[in-house]
Amino acid sequence: MxxxxxxxxxxxxxxxxxxxxxxxxxxxxxxxxxxxxxxxxxxxxxxxxxxxxxxxxxxxxxxxxxxxxxxxxxxxxxxxxxxxxxxxxxxxxxxxxxxxxGRQFLFGDTKFSSGEKGIPIHGLVWMGTSTQMRDRMFRKLDDGFKALKIKVGAIDFDEELRLLETLRNHPRGAEIELRLDANGAFQAKDAMKKLRQLAEFKIHSIEQPVKPADYDLLRELCQTSPIPVALDEQLIEFRPKEAKGQLLTDLSPSFLVLKPSLIGGFKQADEWVELAEKRGIAWWVSSALESNVGLNALAQWVASKNNELVQALGTGQLFSNNIPSPLELKNDRLFYQPHQTWLLDTLN
Structure with a gap:
């Protein structure tokens, strides 16, 4: 019982x-x-x-x-x-x-769950004014991150271009893997123009350049964008497995950003992974403002996969009243410390 x-x-x-x-x-x-x-x-x-x-x-x-x-x-x-x-x-x-x-071995015994190996993650530069974003970007570099994710489409586009130029001119700028996320902000009239301008800064990928509803435009961009396109919000709507495959075949993106807590759990994520890998589409997992309980589940899951890409997991440091856990950030890697304990009584 x-x-x-x-x-x-x-x-x-x-x-x-x-x-x-x-x-x-x-x-x-x-x-x-x-x-x-x-x-x-x-x-x-x-x-x-x-x-x-x-x-x-x-x-x-x-x-x-x-x-x-x-x-x-x-x-x-x-x-x-x-x-x-x-x-x-x-x-x-x-x-x-x-x-x-046990929450240390949710998806089996891995080098992550044993504390031997950390998961590489990117540093997220939160939205703000251009000055705030520049300062946050530099702090992430000081913290040792080798990959950064920056939101675009929220402030003046010329300011965003200057921000990227500032990053590339930094002493470490040339070595940074730079990911962008538009959250569907671009419009048909200038989406390609903006992508070409952004591409000058050697961008790894851009997530969801246009809204999921702009399906035909998204298909075109997946085929012609000078920056590899990653699907994000496009995946949140529930689809049976066959429809998932049809979507990937039709759009043919370069990457998938999987958010198991929003797309229906790990079984659904496993289906996306299977279908993507059959088509040569790379993927990474992303947290979505979960507490350490959800973050640990995501980390344990991706650690059980053969995926060496930089992941989009949280740091565990976002909330002042998070649930104390063995998760620990060291430079740009998330570790599980088996000798530390969960303080779950805070949920009572």
Whole structure:
């Protein structure tokens, strides 16, 4: 017999977090807590981002109530996948993997879970004024990051170009892997012109240059852009496996940015990985403002894959009231420290 309950937490940012959906000061997460008769527990995070998640936030508590009440019914897991467009699935998968294997070995024993090897991640330069972004960019370089991700399309485009020029003129600028994220900000009238201007700065990739709804334009850009295109928001809408394959065949992007907490969990992410690799499309995993519970699940998952790319995982340092964990950032690598403990009583 299993028991389940849930808790929620408003995660407080350490700074004003500028995003494509406005400035954030806090962000809500819910936690599914499953226990067995032996007293073992498993915890999974239900992630929600207003304007990006497909769920209705007001219905999340009742969705969790339903699952907790039906956890011992064989059909409860399958039924839950039909609720709220799979927003609960990431939490369920993580909680049950935790219950079975322990949160150090969610997806098996890896060099990451043993503390031997860290996962390389890029440094995210948060949105702000050009001065703020320049200062944040330099701090990331000082912290030892070898890859940076910078948002474009949010401030004056000429200022963004000057920011990139400043980076490339830095003593370490030439060696930095530079990724851009447009969050769908470009328009048909000037998207290609902007991509050509950005390409002068030797860009690794650009995420979602136009909105998912601009499908024909996106297809054209995937084929003709001087910067390799990565799909991000395009993947959040739930699709059966066959439709996933059709999308990748039709658009033929260079990269996928996988956010398991938003796309329906790890099974869905595994399908994207399988289909992408068959087509020669590279991919990396991205966190999406999860607490350390969700971040650990993402890190454990990607560590179990044969993927040597720089990942888009968080640092664990974003929130002032995050859940204390064995995750630790060293320069540009995220490590799991097995000798450290989780302080999960903060969820009670």
């Amino acid at each position: 299993l028991k389940a309950r849930w808790a929620s937490r408003s995660l407080r940012f350490r700074f004003e977090a500028g995003t494509s959906r406005g400035v954030l000061h806090e962000k809500q997460s819910w936690f599914l807590i499953v226990s067995d008769v032996a007293g073992n527990i498993g915890i999974g995070e239900l992630n929600f981002i207003k304007g990006l998640s497909t769920a209705n936030a007001e219905r999340i508590p009742s969705t969790l109530d339903w699952f907790c009440d039906h956890i011992n019914e064989p059909e409860s897991l399958e039924k839950s996948k039909e609720i709220e467009n799979h927003t609960l699935t990431f939490a369920i998968e993580t909680a049950f993997a935790d219950l079975k294997n």
